[in-house]
Amino acid sequence: MTIKTIPLPMRSTKETREYAQAVEKGLDSYFVVQNGKGWYVRKASLRSGNGTLFPNKEAAVDQAKKLSSKRNSEYLIFDNTGTLISRKTNTA
């Protein structure tokens, strides 16, 4: 199905800017995700499927810590049901 969209005139408000700022802030964070094969680490801004696989949680968290530290961001750890188990800010 081809959809047609009509652009609305750009109207900048405190809310529209803050929303985009929240996205910008989170683009540099890292997700540590458990799945059937092991633990993945991927940057939040990357598409799912892109990431590095680690054999265990500790190795994945170490990597996420290093990467988030370089970017002054945070990492979020999800279990295999998609539940957020913890989030840490740049603790390396």
Added chain:
Amino acid sequence: MAFIISADDIKKNLPGYDPKHSDVLHRESARLADKEFEKALKSRQEIKVILMSGGTASGKTEYISAYLKNRNVIIFDGTLPSFEGAKIKCAKVAKSGKSIEVHAVMPISLQKAFIAFLNRDRKFPPEHFFRTHSACRKTLLEIAREMPAVTVRVFFSESIISKDQIDTKFTELSIPNRGVLIEYLEQNQYTENELKQMQGLL
């Protein structure tokens, strides 16, 4: 100025509110918002009501601030999570003699919406994101199918992040007829697990 009823705003004035645990008072604030909505239908002079629809962090509040805030309407700023709830609200609006529209806001990128959700001040567990984005789409499709008298408009939110600009822009889905709307909504239904898979969480 629009008269805006928002469970999220009501919550901020409840004792014990903590934005880090925004889910805790959600049931109570939703109940109070429904009560305030009923009161507004009886007492307010505005002749038009807009029910917002859209998952959490889809850009509803941002859309309202940019395009509806200065209009002479009553706005119910919620996710519209159930068809039953929507039917009750529509019936009450009809009884009040006011007209009704549903404005749905959908993010162009669910990935970016999830990132916004995780990084804004109000914090909910991620399940809230998946539940509301799945439920509101189902409700909207049911409204489109079962309530032909209710005008439904669909808007898309998109965050722009560049060197020169950090902001959110909106576009509107062109809906030449109800069939197009229903077809679009049918093709954009997601279960909670599908949404989790899209985020690479399953």
